[in-house]
Amino acid sequence: MPAQIHLCPTCRRILPPSPRCSRCGGALDVGPPEAFVGQSVDGYRLERILGAGAMGAVYMARREGDAQPVALKLMVPDDDDEATIKRFLQEAQLSRELRHPNVVEVYRCAASEWGTPYYTMELLRGRSLREELREHPRGFPQEQVLRHVGQIAAGLLFAHQHGVVHRDLKPENVFLVEGPDGPQDKILDFGLAKTVIRPRQTRLTRSGILIGTPNYIAPEQVVNNDLGPHTDQYALALIAVELYTGKKVRQDHTVAQIVMQDVQRPLAEDLFLGTDVPLPARAALIRATQPQPAERFPDVGAFARALEGRGSPAAQVAVPATVAGIVPFATRRWWLALLMALGIAGAVAAFLLLR
Ligand SMILES: Nc1ncnc2c1ncn2[C@@H]1O[C@H](COP(=O)(O)OP(=O)(O)OP(=O)(O)O)[C@@H](O)[C@H]1O
């Protein structure tokens, strides 16, 4: 659903959704992102729209005198706070330093004269993994799953080694292009999500955690905003299941459902019933979705290798042998149970308070 853009015609600023401009008090114009085609952002002319997500819109854009167009993502602001925009730009600088065949190249991150941050990146020709999945409702053959996961893991591992976490890995943020050696996965929106931008229909808690349609979010991200390479590993495992089976693991679960269920147990084994997902891959997926980050693989590379049947999928973690993979709560140590119960209560309380 493309975000609507709220624009003050007097101040010529894009503003957070509200009826009136916070500066001049005038009424705001509201329009689809397409309405910006033909306008200029910091010297880039927006030539056509490539798509829009919850956080903004992506355009094909060109700077005067440049032969090659770029992709420009114009972020829709969550609030007018200049400090948070500054923080976003500082964090975004990190993503500019990531140069890897499986990560989209970001050229420039800046605040535009429209009062919103934007960034430019290489213009990719191809389509997203989400679009590809739509055409494969029963999933992909094993070798294609491994190719996608292997490439995404390579890009993630590189970023993790450079101190950058994606934070919003999902099939919409993986783009498929024809590379010099065949099909190539490119990760988009690296570390750029969530700093200042609040997707529509979602909420941000005071600790900065995003609450919305969290289909790929790791449970610790919900409970205590614990972000790290382990959260990207969790998201990649959910994507891998979708690639194998064609089905989303979470069918638009609410945050409360995630909190109640996924902090207690990894993927349910019945997800694999009637599928031909190999046993070592199932064990790897269960380990990568353990509620405790320390029980997952040490890094996404180890996860990708275990998925292929290389490495040790179960390692120190016993794969749950219970019906439907549900780990009985009583088998966990009592203090772990207490901590989790407190975490759940806290997250649910925060969620209810901030609705
Ligand atoms: N560098 C790029 N080159 C070509 N197309 C791109 C590029 N970056 C993004 N797109 C396309 O633009 C569209 C919108 O991307 P955008 O990131 O705004 O949406 P999203 O990923 O669905 O949601 P979110 O805002 O949560 O990231 C996507 O369909 C994507 O395929």
Ligand SMILES: [Mg+2]
């Ligand atoms: Mg995106």
